Amino acid sequence: MSKRHSAKHKLDRRMGENIWGRPKSPVNKREYGPGQHGQRRKGKVSDYGLQLKAKQKLKGYYGEITEKQFKRSYTDAVSMKGDTSQNLIGLLERRLDMVVYRAKFTPTIWSARQLVSHGHVLVNGEKCNIASRRIAPGDEITLGSKAQEMALVLEAQGLSERDIPDYLATDGAAKVTYVRVPTLDEVPYPVKMEPNLVVEFYSR
Structure with a gap:
């Protein structure tokens, strides 16, 4: 298995969701996280943890986009008129x-x-x-x-x-x-994306 595929499958398992909707995703067989401690019961996730997960899931969906590129999209979205979370999705979908x-x-x-x-x-x-x-x-x-x-x-x-x-x-x-430029509702994500949490993450 290539590094690219293994990383992609690892992200699916870490998030517990089939992010790209692919039939070969390991989440289709097991939903717990990767590694020997993946099946441990998870405690309550903080607000920061939820925001971070939302950011990692959205960023990961767009492939090998870097943190610098992703944050630049957020910065551009903030400077635009209208809802920042909708602007962010629109900018990512324009790539x-x-x-x-x-x-x-x-x-x-x-x-x-x-x-x-x-x-x-x-x-x-x-x-x-x-x-x-x-x-x-x-x-x-x-x-x-x-x-x-x-x-x-x-x-x-x-x-x-x-x-x-x-x-x-x-x-x-x-x-x-x-x-x-599509709105969030128009984008065919296989799983629920929460760009509003991404905006909260960066605006902390």
């Missing part, structure tokens, strides 16, 4: 690698990041290899010709475990248009 994942161009967020970094994704007709690039409403995201024939991409498009959300408009199997 290019996440749009590629939502469009079902790849089976996982990690492979989406790899596809982008290898130059297989075009934004408005121009190649872009920056996974953290923020996509704006109206932008068109297209798979390169080589990527369209990759087994990874064909596998993702055949997955029945998730659908393409309404805020992306499809144009064939290799092109989507980012229609609008």
Whole structure:
């Protein structure tokens, strides 16, 4: 098992939830945490503990995003008008690698990041290899010709475990248009996310 997969499965078990909704998640078989003390009865979790867990779960869902990148998204969300927790979700969902994942161009967020970094994704007709690039409403995201024939991409498009959300408009199997920035209710998270607790964590 690769380091990437083991880390992903460990996060699932630590949170006690199948964060990405994948059928191979170890949580589907056992919900307790990893390690020899994983089955110990857990005491009452403090408010800080709940906020930290919410932050780790949301940050972990978006793959290999760093703490610095995640906190920058929070800072930007605070500076925007409107609800900070909704702004945070909107900014995270505007990342290019996440749009590629939502469009079902790849089976996982990690492979989406790899596809982008290898130059297989075009934004408005121009190649872009920056996974953290923020996509704006109206932008068109297209798979390169080589990527369209990759087994990874064909596998993702055949997955029945998730659908393409309404805020992306499809144009064939290799092109989507980012229609609008979604609200929390529109984002198809397999588990409940609590960005309001994330905001409380950073605003302590």
